[in-house]
Amino acid sequence: MDFGKLLVALKKEHKKAQHDVFAQYGKTMYALCRRYLSPAEEAEEAMMNGFLKVFTHVANASFTTEAAFAGWMRRIMVNECLQQLRKSHSFLTLTETSDENKADDQSPDYTLHAKELFAMIETLPTGYRTVFNLYVLEGYTHQEIADMMQISEGASKSQLSKARQKLAQLWKQKNAYYGLGKAR
Amino acid sequence: MDWEKQDNELRKLMDGADFLPDGERFDSAASWKKMQEKNKPSQKKIVAYWMRIGAAACIIGLLGLLIWRVQIQNDIMPAEPMVKTEKADTKNAQQIPSTIQALSIDSNLQKNASNETASFASSSFQRLESKQKETVQPLLVTTTNEMAQHDFSIPDVPQNTPVINPNSQPETAIHTDTKNTIATTNTLPQEPSTTAAIAPNKKPALRVMHYNDLKGNFSTPPPVFVQTKKSDIEWQQLVLQNAASSREHPLSIKIDIHPAPKKSL
Numbered sequence: 001m002d003f004g005k006l007l008v009a010l011k012k013e014h015k016k017a018q019h020d021v022f023a024q025y026g027k028t029m030y031a032l033c034r035r036y037l038s039p040a041e042e043a044e045e046a047m048m049n050g051f052l053k054v055f056t057h058v059a060n061a062s063f064t065t066e067a068a069f070a071g072w073m074r075r076i077m078v079n080e081c082l083q084q085l086r087k088s089h090s091f092l093t094l095t096e097t098s099d100e101n102k103a104d105d106q107s108p109d110y111t112l113h114a115k116e117l118f119a120m121i122e123t124l125p126t127g128y129r130t131v132f133n134l135y136v137l138e139g140y141t142h143q144e145i146a147d148m149m150q151i152s153e154g155a156s157k158s159q160l161s162k163a164r165q166k167l168a169q170l171w172k173q174k175n176a177y178y179g180l181g182k183a184r
Numbered sequence: 185m186d187w188e189k190q191d192n193e194l195r196k197l198m199d200g201a202d203f204l205p206d207g208e209r210f211d212s213a214a215s216w217k218k219m220q221e222k223n224k225p226s227q228k229k230i231v232a233y234w235m236r237i238g239a240a241a242c243i244i245g246l247l248g249l250l251i252w253r254v255q256i257q258n259d260i261m262p263a264e265p266m267v268k269t270e271k272a273d274t275k276n277a278q279q280i281p282s283t284i285q286a287l288s289i290d291s292n293l294q295k296n297a298s299n300e301t302a303s304f305a306s307s308s309f310q311r312l313e314s315k316q317k318e319t320v321q322p323l324l325v326t327t328t329n330e331m332a333q334h335d336f337s338i339p340d341v342p343q344n345t346p347v348i349n350p351n352s353q354p355e356t357a358i359h360t361d362t363k364n365t366i367a368t369t370n371t372l373p374q375e376p377s378t379t380a381a382i383a384p385n386k387k388p389a390l391r392v393m394h395y396n397d398l399k400g401n402f403s404t405p406p407p408v409f410v411q412t413k414k415s416d417i418e419w420q421q422l423v424l425q426n427a428a429s430s431r432e433h434p435l436s437i438k439i440d441i442h443p444a445p446k447k448s449l
Contacts, residue, residue, distance in 0.1 A: 019216060027210045031202040040208060048219045117194070118203045136191045137198050164187075 003066045011059045018055050025070065026051075029077050035121060035133050036081035046084045050077040078138060082130070082148055089126050120170045128163035135160050312419050389413045394444050 001009075001020060009017030029050060033043040053076050063069040121129055130149065134140045135156075140148070142156040149156070204210060414422075 022216055022219070023212055026212045026215060027202045030210045030215070031204055034204060034208075044215060044218070048215065048222055051219060052223060114197045114201050115203045117197065118201070119205065122205060136194055139195060 003069070007058070007063060007069070010055065013055065013059075021054075022051060025073060029073065032074060032077050033081050035118065035137070036078070036130060037084055038122070038126075042084055042088075043081075046080040047077065050080040053080070074138070078134070079148075085126065085130060116174070120167055120174075123170065124163055124166055127159050128166060131156055131159035132163035132167075312423060313416075 001017070006017055006020065010021065026047070030043060030047045033046045033050070034040070037043040037046060050073070054073055061072065063072065121132065124132065131145060134145045134148070135142070142153045142160075145151075145156045146153045202210075
């Protein structure tokens with residue numbers, strides 16, 4: 001279906017259009033939520049809530065391209081994941097550390113398979129994983145992350161640095177296991 | 185280390201990616217069904233909302249129907265009679281003209297007679313005259329032990345017919361035994377009470393007893409209606425009085441419960 005007609009049908013709350021959008025973007029949004037939320041049930045819950053909000057508020061929004069519509073959906077999904085995380089975790093415990101801006105020259109080369117990277121990100125602690133996803137993968141600034149997670153900007157930077165260090169360690173361990181070098 | 189470059193590359197790598205952990209898969213149909221189930225409470229709320237509106241409409245309709253029925257009943261039967269007459273024994277009772285039964289003479293009604301009831305009064309008076317001539321009800325009921333005995337060998341005398349006289353005193357016991365004496369009372373205070381002595385060949389005049397004589401006296405049989413011989417003027421006055429009160433109920437019986445002055449027999 002043409003995106004323009006699909007958008008018109010969505011605004012009229014047609015069930016078929018909603019089903020088509022869910023079928024097209026469902027897996028991608030679920031994978032996005034899965035990066036933030038560890039149990040699969042929580043990720044699915046956040047995804048469903050996100051889609052319900054998309055279908056509810058699409059009548060009040062306007063999009064020129066399909067990419068803009070997808071980007072709008074992603075922001076809704078991220079907000080739902082953060083809301084879910086606030087229920088189970090408290091980001092107020094995230095504080096700044098002394099080595100927040102310490103650069104790691106031994107940082108791994110991220111030229112690896114996306115699936116491997118995804119598996120490594122999943123092993124990170126909640127705070128590290130959340131900040132890493134928001135900054136590196138979603139492109140938010142530290143100020144925006146601080147506002148969204150209700151933490152300080154320094155704490156956001158600290159969490160990102162620790163996430164990178166952790167990923168580097170994991171990558172080294174993985175490469176050491178397979179006996180491979182740094183770069184592929 | 186150019187973190188920005190690394191982050192950009194990583195972002196491009198993960199953009200649009202739908203990788204899931206090992207052993208995990210996404211079921212689109214099952215998730216869609218779950219989402220529809222999750223969205224259902226809103227539909228339930230809508231159904232509950234309309235059911236509440238329907239229930240309220242039904243209640244209002246029933247109340248309106250009830251009020252309408254009450255109004256219709258009031259229009260058909262606006263008022264009940266003030267006094268329920270105790271009917272006599274059906275075996276011995278005879279039909280008595282309804283206009284003659286329990287005619288109460290109220291001096292106040294004479295003042296309230298209006299011109300609007302003149303035509304009705306004249307027609308009623310004519311009916312009364314004709315009925316009076318046709319049927320004379322020689323009914324004498326009230327008796328006392330002190331009264332003289334009379335022989336009522338009248339075949340058509342009804343027994344146990346109630347007698348009402350608003351101005352008389354409840355002096356004597358009442359029963360319909362023909363061998364007993366008769367207690368007579370006046371219908372008008374200014375007229376002397378006429379006895380119930382009747383010649384053997386004449387029909388006795390009817391007397392009107394006070395309503396108080398009817399109540400509470402269970403030792404004697406109920407009285408019979410007594411008709412007094414009235415003049416034309418008296419009948420006319422009665423008709424006018426009855427016509428004046430016909431607006432409320434033409435056949436209503438009005439009893440004066442005020443104690444009547446004592447009359448000598």
